[in-house]
Amino acid sequence: MWRLTLLSVVWLWASAVCLAFPLEEPPVQISADELREALQPSLFNKRLKPSRIEELLRAPVGSSTLSTRQDAPQPVNRPAPTPPKEEPKQSGITVQRKQVQNGRRPKDPFRAISEEFNRKIQLSGSKKIGFHIAKVSGDRNAYSDSYYFGQGGRPVTDFTELSIIGTKVFDLFNFNWRLTNTPFGTPQDRRFSINYERGGTRIDLGDITAALGGNELVSFNKTLRGIHVSTRLSRSFPLKVSGIYSETRATARTSVIYGNDSGGPYYLNASQILDGSERVRVDGREMVRGKDYEIDYFTGLLTFKEGIIIPRTSTILVSFEAEGYNEPSGKLTGWRVEAPIGSLNLGVIALRQDTRSSTGLRTKTERFYGYGNPLSPYELQYPVEPGSAVIATVDGVPQQQGTKRGEGDFFVDADIPYRVYFNRAIPATSIISITYVPRLTGNATLGSRRVMGYDLNWQLGKLGSIGFYAARSSAQRGVGTQDGQGKMLNATLNLGSFRWTTLWRDIDPDFVTVESVGFRRQEKGYSHSIEYVGSQQFNARLTIDRMQVPDYIGSYLGGSQRTGSASVNNTSFDATLNLPRAPQVRVSWLRQRNNSGSYGSSENQSRSISLTHKLGSVSLSLDLLSTRASSVSTFTTGGNTTTNTYDSSSDTLRLTWSWNQSERLAFNGVLARGRTRASGSSNNAQDISIGVRWLPLKTLNISYQYAVRDSGTISSTGGYLGGNLGGSFIGPGGYQSGWGVGYGAGGNYSGGYYNPISSGLTYSSIGVKNRSHNLTVSYTPNDNLSVDLGFMQQLSAGDNLTNTDMQGLNLGVNYRLSDKTSVALNFTRQNVNYVGASDGAKTDILYFTLRTELTRKLVLNLQAQRMNSSSLFSMGGSGQRQDQKMLAYSLRLEYPFAPRQSAFLEHRFSDVQGFFGSIDRDSALGYEYEINRYLAFTLSIRLQERSNRDSQYANYNYKAFTLDADISARF
Numbered sequence: 001m002w003r004l005t006l007l008s009v010v011w012l013w014a015s016a017v018c019l020a021f022p023l024e025e026p027p028v029q030i031s032a033d034e035l036r037e038a039l040q041p042s043l044f045n046k047r048l049k050p051s052r053i054e055e056l057l058r059a060p061v062g063s064s065t066l067s068t069r070q071d072a073p074q075p076v077n078r079p080a081p082t083p084p085k086e087e088p089k090q091s092g093i094t095v096q097r098k099q100v101q102n103g104r105r106p107k108d109p110f111r112a113i114s115e116e117f118n119r120k121i122q123l124s125g126s127k128k129i130g131f132h133i134a135k136v137s138g139d140r141n142a143y144s145d146s147y148y149f150g151q152g153g154r155p156v157t158d159f160t161e162l163s164i165i166g167t168k169v170f171d172l173f174n175f176n177w178r179l180t181n182t183p184f185g186t187p188q189d190r191r192f193s194i195n196y197e198r199g200g201t202r203i204d205l206g207d208i209t210a211a212l213g214g215n216e217l218v219s220f221n222k223t224l225r226g227i228h229v230s231t232r233l234s235r236s237f238p239l240k241v242s243g244i245y246s247e248t249r250a251t252a253r254t255s256v257i258y259g260n261d262s263g264g265p266y267y268l269n270a271s272q273i274l275d276g277s278e279r280v281r282v283d284g285r286e287m288v289r290g291k292d293y294e295i296d297y298f299t300g301l302l303t304f305k306e307g308i309i310i311p312r313t314s315t316i317l318v319s320f321e322a323e324g325y326n327e328p329s330g331k332l333t334g335w336r337v338e339a340p341i342g343s344l345n346l347g348v349i350a351l352r353q354d355t356r357s358s359t360g361l362r363t364k365t366e367r368f369y370g371y372g373n374p375l376s377p378y379e380l381q382y383p384v385e386p387g388s389a390v391i392a393t394v395d396g397v398p399q400q401q402g403t404k405r406g407e408g409d410f411f412v413d414a415d416i417p418y419r420v421y422f423n424r425a426i427p428a429t430s431i432i433s434i435t436y437v438p439r440l441t442g443n444a445t446l447g448s449r450r451v452m453g454y455d456l457n458w459q460l461g462k463l464g465s466i467g468f469y470a471a472r473s474s475a476q477r478g479v480g481t482q483d484g485q486g487k488m489l490n491a492t493l494n495l496g497s498f499r500w501t502t503l504w505r506d507i508d509p510d511f512v513t514v515e516s517v518g519f520r521r522q523e524k525g526y527s528h529s530i531e532y533v534g535s536q537q538f539n540a541r542l543t544i545d546r547m548q549v550p551d552y553i554g555s556y557l558g559g560s561q562r563t564g565s566a567s568v569n570n571t572s573f574d575a576t577l578n579l580p581r582a583p584q585v586r587v588s589w590l591r592q593r594n595n596s597g598s599y600g601s602s603e604n605q606s607r608s609i610s611l612t613h614k615l616g617s618v619s620l621s622l623d624l625l626s627t628r629a630s631s632v633s634t635f636t637t638g639g640n641t642t643t644n645t646y647d648s649s650s651d652t653l654r655l656t657w658s659w660n661q662s663e664r665l666a667f668n669g670v671l672a673r674g675r676t677r678a679s680g681s682s683n684n685a686q687d688i689s690i691g692v693r694w695l696p697l698k699t700l701n702i703s704y705q706y707a708v709r710d711s712g713t714i715s716s717t718g719g720y721l722g723g724n725l726g727g728s729f730i731g732p733g734g735y736q737s738g739w740g741v742g743y744g745a746g747g748n749y750s751g752g753y754y755n756p757i758s759s760g761l762t763y764s765s766i767g768v769k770n771r772s773h774n775l776t777v778s779y780t781p782n783d784n785l786s787v788d789l790g791f792m793q794q795l796s797a798g799d800n801l802t803n804t805d806m807q808g809l810n811l812g813v814n815y816r817l818s819d820k821t822s823v824a825l826n827f828t829r830q831n832v833n834y835v836g837a838s839d840g841a842k843t844d845i846l847y848f849t850l851r852t853e854l855t856r857k858l859v860l861n862l863q864a865q866r867m868n869s870s871s872l873f874s875m876g877g878s879g880q881r882q883d884q885k886m887l888a889y890s891l892r893l894e895y896p897f898a899p900r901q902s903a904f905l906e907h908r909f910s911d912v913q914g915f916f917g918s919i920d921r922d923s924a925l926g927y928e929y930e931i932n933r934y935l936a937f938t939l940s941i942r943l944q945e946r947s948n949r950d951s952q953y954a955n956y957n958y959k960a961f962t963l964d965a966d967i968s969a970r971f
Contacts, residue, residue, distance in 0.1 A: 116169060116170060117169075120166055120167055120168060120169045120170075121166045121167075122163075122165045122166075122167075123164050123971045124163045125160075125161045125162035125179075125970075125971055126159075126161055126968065126969065126971070127158075127159070127160045127161075127162060127969045128158070128159045128160075128966055128969075129156070129158050129966065129967050129968075130148070130156070130158075130965070130967075131155065131156055131964070131966075132157065132962055132963070132964050132965075133155070133962065133963040134960050134961070134962040134963075135960065135961045136153070136958060136960040137958065137959050137960075138946075138956075138957045138958030138959055139396060139955060139956045140958070141396055142396025142397065142946065142957075142958055143946075143958040143960055144396070145395060145433050146395050146396055146431060146920075147944065149367060149431070150365075150367055150431070150433060152960075158181065159181065159182055160180060160181050160182075161180045161182060162177070162178070162179045163176075163177070163179075164176075164177040164179075165177075172196055172197070173194060173195065173196055174194070174197075175192075175193065175194040175195065176191070176192070176194075177191075177192045177193075178191050178192070179192075191207035192206040192207060193207050193208050194206055199232075200232030200238075201229075201230070201231040201232075202229070202230050202231070203227065203228070204229075205226075205227045205228075206225065207223070207225050208224055208226070208228055208246075209221065209222070209224075210222060210224050210226075210244050210246065212242060212244065212334055212336050212349060212351070214336060214338060214345075214349065214455055214457075215347060215349050215453040215454075215455040215469050215471065216455075216467075216469050216488050216490065217453055217471040217486045217487075217488055217507070217513065218349050218351060218451055218452075218453035218469075218513055219349075219516075220513070220514055220515075220516035221516060221518075222248070222250075222321070222332070222514075222515065222516050222517070223250050223274050223277065223321055224244070224246035224247065225246055225247050225248075226244065226245050226247060226332070227244070227245055228242070228243070228244050228246075229242065229243050230242040238340060239337065239338070239339050240337070240338040240339075241335070241336070241338075242335065242336045242337075242338075243335040244332065244334045245332075245333050246331070246332050246333075247330065247332070248330045248331075248332055248353075250277070250322055251321065251323075251324055251515065252319070252320075252321055252515040252517050253270060253319070253320055253322055254318070255268050255269060255270075255318045255319075255320075256315060256316070256317055257315070257316040257318065258312060258314070259309075259312050259313070259314040260310070260312055260711050261312055261650075261683055261685035261711045261712050262309060262685060262687070262709060262710070262711030263303060263304035263310065263687055264303040264304055264310070265301040266301070266302040266316060267301060267415075267416060268301070268302055268320070269300065270300045270383075271299055271300045271322070271380075271382055271383060271418050272297070272300075272323040272381055272382065273295070273297040273298075273300055273320050273322045274297070274320070274321040274322065275297050277320050277321040278295060278318060278319065278320035278321075279320070279518065279519070280293060280295075280302070280316065280317070281316070281318075281519065282314055282315070282316050282317075283314050283315060283590075283606065284570070284590075284592075291305070292304060293305060293308075298379065298381075299379055299416075300322070302316075302318065306670040306687060306689045306707070307654045307655075307656060307670035307671070307672035307687050307689070308654070308672070308687070309652050309654075309672055309673075309686075309687055311627060311650035311652065311674060311676050312648075312650075312676060312683075313604070313629045313648050313650055313676070314627070319517045319518055319519060321517055324438070324440075325362065325364055325381070325382050325438035326361050326362055326385075326437075326439070326440045327440070330353055330355045331353070331354045332352070332353050333351070333352050334349070334351035334352065334514075335349070336348065336350075337349075343458060343460070344456065344457070344459075345456070345458075345459075346455075346456055347454070347455040347457075348452075348453070348454055348455075349452070349453045349455070350452040350453075351450070351451050351452075351513065351514050352448075352450045352451075353449050353450075353514040353515065355448050361388075362437070363435055363436065363437055364381070364382070364435070364436060364438055366380055366381060366434050367432065367433050367434075368431070368434070369429075369431060370394075370425070370426030370427045370428050370429070370430040370431075370432060371425075371428075372425050372426065372427060372428055372843055372845055372867060372869065373425060373830055373832070373841060373843050373869075374421070374422055374423055374424055374425050374841050374871045375804065375832045375840075375841055377413065377419035377420060377421050378419070378420045378421075378422070378432065378434065379418055379419055379420075380419075380420060380434065380438075381418070381438075382438035382439060383416075383417040383418045383438070383439040384412050384417045384418065384437065384438070385438065385439045386417070386439070388436065388437040389401065390410075390420070390434065390435070391434070391435040391436070392409070392410055392420070392432065392433065392435075393433045394422075394430055394431075394433075394916065395431060395918070395946070397948070397956050399422075402423070405421065405839070406423060406839070409422065409423055409424070410422045410423065417439065420434060423871070424869075424882045424884065424915050424916070425843055425867070425884050427886045427888070427912060428865070428867075429886070429888050429910045448476050449474065449475035449512055449513070449514065450473065450474050450475075451471055451473040451474075451512070451513045452472055452473075453469065453470060453471030453472075454469075454470050454471070455467065455468065455469045455470070456468045463493060464491070464492040464493040464500075465491070465492050466490070466491045466492075467489070467490045467491070468488070468489050468490075469486075469487070469488040469489075470488075471485065471513070472484070473485070473486075473510075473511050473513060475512045482512075484507075484508035484510035484512065484522075485511060486505070486506065486508060486511045487505075487506045488503070488505050488506075488507075489502070489503070489504040490503050497533060497534025497535075498530055498532055498533070499530070499533050500528075500531075501528070501529040501530075501531070502526070502527070502529075503526065503527040503528075504525075504526045504527075505523055505526070505547070506524050507521075507522045507523055509522045509550040510522075521547075522549065522550050523547045523548060523549045523568075524565075525545070525546045525547035526546055526547075527545045527546075527547075528543070529541060529543040529544075537577065537578050538575070538576070538578075539575065539576045540573070540575035540576075542572070543570070543571070543572045544570070544571050545568070545569065545570040546567075547567070547568045547569070548565045548566070548568075549565065549567075549568055550566070566594060566595060566596040567593075567594065567595045568592070568594050569592070569593040569594075570593075571590070571592075572589065572590040572591070573588065573589045573590075574586070574587065574589075575587050575588075582613075583612060583613035584610075584611070584612040584613065585609070585611055586608075586609070586610040586611075587607075587608070587609050588606075588607070588608045589605075589606070589607050589608075590604075590606045591603075591605050592605075601632055602629065602630065602631035602632075603631070604629045605627065605628045605629075606625065606626065606627040606628075607625075607626045607627075608624060608625045608626070609623075609624050610624075611623075617661065618657070618659045620655070620656070621654075621655070621656040621657070622653075622654070622655050622656075623652075623653070623655075623656075624651075624652070624654075625650075625651070625652040625653075626649075626650070626652075627649065627650045627651075628648075628649045629646075629647070629648050629649070630645075630646065630648070631646045632644070632645050632646075646678065648676060648677060648678035649676070649677050649678075650674060650675065650677070651674065651675050652672065652673070653671075653673050653674075654670070654672040655670070655671045655672070656669075656670050664694065664695035665692075665693070665694050665695070666692070667690075667691070667692050668690075668692075669690040669691065670687065670689045671688050672688070673685070673686045673687075674686070683712040684710075684712050685711050686708060686709075686710050687709050688708040688709075689705065689706065689708075690705070690706045690707075691703070691704065691705045692704050699780050699781050700777070700778070700779050701777070701778040701779075702775075702776070702777050702778075703774075703775070704773075704774070704775050704776075705772075705773075705774040706772070706773055706774075707772045708771050708772075709769075709771075710769045711769065769795075769796070770794065770796045770797075771795045772792065772793065772794040772795070773792065773793045773794075774790075774792045775789075775790065775791045776788070776789070776790045776791075777789040777790075783816075784816040784817075785813075785814070785815050785816075786812075786814045788810075788811070788812040788813075789810070789811050789812075790808075790809070790810040790811075791808070791809050791810075792806075792807070792808045793806070793807050795835070797835050803834055803835040804832055804833065804834055804835065805832070805833045805835055806830065806831070807830070807832075808828075808829065808830050808831075809828070809829040810826070810827070810828050810829075811825075811826070811827045811828075812824070812826045812827075813826075820852060821852040821853070822850075822851050822852075823848075823849065823851075824847075824848070824849045824850075825846075825847070825848055826846070827844075827845070827846050828843075828844070828845045828847075829842075829843070829845075830842070831843075838872060839872055840872060841870065841871035841872070842870050842871075843868070844867065845865065845866070845867045846865065847864070847865050848863070848864045848865075849861075849862065849863045850862040850863075857895055857896050857897075858894070858895050859893070859894040859895075860891075860892070860893055861890075861891075861892040862889065862890070862891055862892075863890045864887075864888070864889040865886070865887075866888075867884070867885070867886040868884075868885050868886075869883070869884045869885075870884075871883075882914070882915045883914045883915070884912060884915055884916075884917075885912070885913045886910065886912045887910070887911045888908075888910035888911070889908070889909055889910075890906070890907075890908045890909075891907045892904060892905070892906045893905045893906075900929060900930040900931070901929050901930070902928050903925075903927055903928075904925075904926050904927075904928060904940075905924070906923065906925075906926070906940075907921075907922070907923045907924075908921070908923075909921055909922075912949075913949065916950070916953070917948070917950065918946055918947065918949055918953075919946070919947045919949070920945070920946050921944070921945050922942065922944045923943045924941065924942040924943075925940060925941055926938060926939055926940025926941070926942075926964075927940070934969055934971060935967070935968070935969050936967075936970075937965075937966070937967055937968075938966040939964070939965050940964050941961075941964075942960075942961070942963075942964060943959075943960070943961055944958075944960045944962065945957075945958065945959040946958055946959075
């Protein structure tokens with residue numbers, strides 16, 4: 001830590017000296033291109049003042065160098081700025097278009113490097129190093145939690161948020177460095193990667209997404225921390241060699257979730273999902289992010305787009321990578337060699353993944369500013385380990401943990417365990433510290449494993465291609481070793497207007513490979529597909545799959561047992577017709593049959609038709625989907641055998657439309673309705689949204705959105721849908737869907753695991769009955785005034801604390817009275833009540849800011865905030881009302897007494913009355929020196945104190961007198 005801090009100080013000092021005092025250089029002649037580059041503003045040449053640039057450019061007109069060169073082009077003389085008096089002989093600037101003869105002074109290499117950095121490197125962010133001498137009386141822990149993001153007691157603080165991006169630096173390197181050490185960052189905010197590419201060689205180093213392809217059985221794509229090298233050894237014999245050495249940064253996971261007659265949200269039982277790593281399938285159909293669904297990578301919530309209803313007979317497969325705090329990191333090494341021989345391509349690949357023992361359960365501390373609303377959750381980076389204690393403080397005062405709403409001071413959501421709720425409003429001026437044990441997800445992968453594969457690809461020209469792949473694997477499982485092998489044949493033939501594709505697989509149940517995102521099953525069988533590609537207006541494809549996959553009893557973590565095989569037979573047909581000036585038509589038909597020796601059989605049929613058309617300014621899209629499902633399941637419990645028969649059907653209609661009536665008026669909407677019938681009962685679901693955007697004036701913008709999302713009957717038990725019975729995945733009401741067979745338990749040979757934690761909403765979604773209104777009005781009559789108004793009303797009922805009726809109002813005004821004075825006012829009101837209960841909260845917050853120049857040099861900055869909050873929570877049938885009032889303001893006076901130097905006076909005050917009331921004061925007198933536009937030095941003396949209104953918390957009072965010196969850089 002001290003070494004890093006010392007390096008940071010040296011870096012800032014060196015940067016300040018270089019930027020403030022540029023090195024002197026003798027005047028030389030430069031070209032026109034160099035002149036333009038020197039005059040361009042950038043981070044690195046800002047230190048060259050205009051007078052300095054002119055000095056570099058000046059050269060005698062009658063240069064002997066130019067006169068002796070006969071074949072050199074004639075110099076172009078251009079008017080120059082009036083020379084200073086001390087140099088009367090300088091009368092012009094000579095700009096030379098091309099380089100002169102060898103007698104010219106060579107270009108400064110340091111300057112060349114600086115110019116390259118100017119063009120190719122982007123630097124943004126900030127860095128602040130502080131040195132503090134503090135004399136604290138009272139509770140030092142409370143003081144430490146309240147200042148410098150929990151580092152108030154340290155003599156040296158360092159806060160960094162930097163992003164350095166280089167693109168084709170010296171035409172060789174690309175790099176991306178994101179560095180942060182603030183307590184409000186996420187694990188994905190800290191990463192470094194560098195890429196080198198030249199000729200046939202490519203090197204990727206750091207936090208990278210590496211891939212070794214070519215063999216369908218062994219290939220992988222994974223986020224790693226290490227090095228990936230690929231090169232071609234010779235042009236005459238282009239042998240390509242690739243290698244990887246790394247530590248795994250994230251874990252590959254596969255979740256199987258049943259629909260609940262809504263678009264979600266669906267909880268993936270994970271957080272910190274790597275951006276872009278996910279793959280989503282619904283009943284075997286690949287979904288596209290942004291078009292079909294949205295995903296919150298931080299919280300792990302999957303939500304399908306408006307109008308997309310996932311019936312309860314459908315199965316959602318999600319494969320993704322997620323970071324874990326307490327997960328043991330593993331080492332991954334591998335290599336691949338490819339040798340093209342004419343139309344043949346031979347490949348050999350080998351991978352090894354070594355697991356490491358866990359470091360144990362470590363604690364993690366995260367900090368938040370108060371949200372001002374007790375119904376807004378504080379979302380941790382990772383789920384909390386079940387049964388572990390959570391320690392929370394607010395401004396250093398310990399909080400009592402409860403188990404439900406209204407109990408204690410806070411509680412952890414049992415269903416979505418990364419959400420923490422406080423039972424009172426926490427002002428935005430307070431800092432919350434939460435220490436917890438991140439959950440160990442129970443990695444269901446095998447131990448160390450090795451896999452080696454061979455592949456042959458034969459390009460047949462226009463006729464098509466043939467590929468053969470084989471691999472053998474060895475993996476540790478407990479005290480033993482399991483070995484397996486796999487073979488695959490893939491052929492594509494172009495037969496005139498038709499394309500024939502054949503895929504044959506023979507993958508042992510004991511075959512495994514390294515962890516990777518994807519849907520890979522240990523299966524044996526074939527797949528045939530024939531596609532018509534002879535017309536741009538018409539396309540059709542018929543596919544037949546016949547597969548055998550392993551059949552498991554129990555979950556993988558619980559010691560699943562393979563009892564045989566299950567058959568999965570799919571037949572599908574889809575076609576697209578796209579005629580000029582006619583609607584585009586898409587039709588599809590699918591029949592899926594599954595027979596499990598352990599549980600029974602199921603059959604699923606689906607038919608869909610889609611029409612898309614545009615008539616002038618109106619766009620229409622109509623989708624119809626119909627499914628029929630049936631299953632027979634047999635279970636044996638305690639010697640008794642039970643047989644369940646399940647039949648269901650669902651029909652879904654979706655209409656999407658938009659109408660751009662003019663540039664000032666536009667409408668859009670989605671209407672979707674679904675009906676599910678099963679066992680003599682039915683369920684109706686709907687998803688409706690209507691939006692309008694209207695510009696009655698150039699200065700007035702009005703937008704309105706109305707939405708209804710209703711999943712109907714949330715679940716038969718009132719809890720969540722779905723369940724897990726090993727590899728067969730029994731759905732709601734006993735329906736057995738074949739879409740999940742082989743992806744859970746041990747069937748996924750890429751090593752992903754299926755929902756290992758059996759608690760809360762692990763296997764399902766959050767049921768939703770939602771209705772919302774959103775209105776926004778923006779009025780900007782001139783450049784000095786802007787008014788923004790927003791109103792929202794949302795009624796949400798269903799699973800997991802969503803039973804709320806919320807109204808919100810926001811009004812913001814910005815007004816610039818003059819060039820010296822500007823004011824801003826913002827008012828926010830939130831009123832939240834729980835449906836069917838008297839619980840709820842009401843919060844009003846008023847913000848005011850003012851900036852003005854009192855005199856020619858004296859500048860005033862004033863910020864004020866007023867908050868009123870009232871909340872009521874039930875505790876064992878009784879109610880506990882908690883009221884809070886807060887008044888806070890911040891005042892700063894600045895007086896610039898010299899160029900780039902100023903004195904300032906600061907005073908901050910906050911008074912919280914009611915529950916956990918306190919009075920805080922922070923006063924400072926200081927000096928600030930702006931070294932240049934990027935660096936600044938600040939020296940201040942500061943008095944900080946807190947006094948808790950409640951006498952039982954008097955021992956958490958403190959008073960501190962500090963001397964602070966800060967060096968800050970902002971880019």
